[in-house]
Amino acid sequence: MDALYFELGWQHILNWEGYDHILFVIALSAIYLMKEWKKLLVLVTAFTIGHSITLALSVLHIIRISSSLVEFLIPVTICITALSNILRKDEEPQNLQLNYFYALFFGLIHGLGFSNYLKSLLGTQANIVQPLLGFNIGLEFGQLLIVAIVMLLSGTIVNIGRVSRRDWNMFLSSATFGIAFLMVVQGVRELLK
Template identity: 90%
Template sequence: MDLMYFELGWQHILNWEGYDHILFVIALSAVYVVNEWKKLLVLVTAFTIGHSITLALSVLHIIRVSSSLVEFLIPVTICITALSNIFRRNEAPQHLQLNYFYALFFGLIHGLGFSNYLKSLLGSQANIVKPLLGFNIGLEFGQLLIVGVVMLISAIIVNIGRVSRRDWNMFLSSATFGVAFLMVIQGVRELLK
């Protein structure tokens, strides 16, 4: 693993200028509480697998998608995930299959968003395996930091503040949806130019 790319990966995911990926991880995390950390870890890893696949395919020039389309689709994935959280009937996720689908499939879309950044870093480098692995592990590390912060805040609000789990999910998912919806509108404007 290339440590430089590992560092670039976690710094990229935690960069406030790319807050769309942070919002998606928050949306994935919103319905979970601390004692469900294992389920959430698997979910975030499914997201990493999804974006690793398209990141590799894009860096290898096997697939190419318009960056304006990707920048539109990323907030759409956040909106869908947040809405799914809002309309969830149970407080605790009972069947994770839909969540895993969201994480894996939407990870494919998010990987295309990471690809332009990574392609610019790699340039014409011949061997991309180590940098790609380092970058992906760095992204996973950054995502786990975000999950940790969300879980800490969730524990404080739900367990100490005595806010119901459902109310916390509604607040966090609605706020995430609102920000992402504004990004969707901006993406539509960019697509129509």
């Protein structure tokens, strides 16, 4: 694994300028508490697998999709995930296979967003396997840091603050949806230019 690309991966996911990816990980994490960390770990890993696939395909120039379309689709995935959290009837996550499918599928879209950044870093480098692996592992590490922060915050608010799990999910998911919805509107404007 390439340590430089590992560092670039986790720094990229934690960069506030790319807060769309942070919002998606928050939306994925919003319905989970610390006792469900294993389920969330698998969910985030499914997301990583999805974005690793399209990241590799894009860096290898096997697929090409307009960056403005990708920048529109990323906040759409956040809105769908947050809305799914809001419409959830059960407090505890159910139907995990569907959640894993969404995470994997939406990861495919997010990988296209990461690809432009990684392609600019790689330049004309011939061997991309090590940098790609390092970057993806760095992204996963960064995502897990976000998950840990959300889970600690959720645990504190639900267990210590005595806010109901449902109310916390509604607050966090609604805030995430609202921010992402504004990004969708901006994305539509960009597509219509």
